[in-house]
Amino acid sequence: MSAMDGLSYVSPVEIEKKSFEIISEELGEHNFNPTEELVVKRVIHATADFDYATLMSFTDHAIEAGIAALQKGATVVCDTTMVAAGINKRVLESFGGEVRCFIADPDVAAEARDRDVTRSAVAMERATSLSGPLVFAIGNAPTALVRLIRMIEHDVIAAPALVIGVPVGFVNVVESKELAIAAPVESIVSRGRKGGSTVAAAIVNALLYQASGGRREAR
């Protein structure tokens, strides 16, 4: 902010640098490897919630699989437009990738009503029409995560490169994430009730910034 704003002046670039220094200091000891640590720190940066240092769960090759897919121009399938809005399109598109979100499609809403399921679940089924490497980013609806995992288990859809499963809430959320962790697919999950669109977008962006060798757009 400018001097006239009266608070200690910090430039845009310095704000993020200083933020991550504070996060590193308060995070202290942990068992994440360096690439996982970058993801966890960006989630904490997006939430100011250090609980994620204990909640975040990564399968063995989740991050390398996600980064490789993004570098190949993967399509990032989001459960909500909020997640899609939070993803750094400039970096994603620099690899030839794009964001897709089917939740707002009129036919998705109609089918969800007819079947009395969530629009989020039906939207995941629409992803079977996509080709090329896929990264799923689910930050809102446990029904979307469960539907995706069941489609993978039943070979309705080929296992994507990575499933980011961070729905938030109180009904079937914890269970949906444990299903994801146990499924035959690389996953990044926030155990428990916590998560959300900002967490999902932060994870995608953390992978994008690693994929681009640490290049970072100013915020």
Place this chain on the structure above:
Amino acid sequence: MSAMDGLSYVSPVEIEKKSFEIISEELGEHNFNPTEELVVKRVIHATADFDYATLMSFTDHAIEAGIAALQKGATVVCDTTMVAAGINKRVLESFGGEVRCFIADPDVAAEARDRDVTRSAVAMERATSLSGPLVFAIGNAPTALVRLIRMIEHDVIAAPALVIGVPVGFVNVVESKELAIAAPVESIVSRGRKGGSTVAAAIVNALLYQASGGRREAR
């Protein structure tokens, strides 16, 4: 989710109803009035973080001012496209209101670079061109909240109907919110570091649902 998904079946409408029952039970005693309580519960619904029960701060007439403005077709000015994406447009537009977000305007980015301030701060200045009742929803950038408050204090912009100030982070975030609480404007703030786009959108939606008499779109 459907029976084949294997978890206990809960219909979309039941998911939210059951979620709020759990939130009410775990929230327990509090000092919020009934309209504030609806806002706090929707924030907890969006974050699964009960810290907000102690962090949320409301000026005396914040909620009635926000609801009245939304019922008059207020423009909701957001600091990020994520906040804009999370707002229930169907309900907002049913009152004749709309969402505006200037952050992605090319001239905003250019001016921010020239002045070495954040795009968020410059985007707030663009709101001076808007007419009619305004509700600001700031979920990301403390620089946006501080710039807005300073513009109000210096009569650069007329005091809006409501300022929702829930930026998240580690640098100047706490201070920006205390500035907002002390400013001559109705405000809803999450004290401390926590907040975010999902929190800002949840607050706007909680006001929209109260403005529409509790009507609620299925998710």
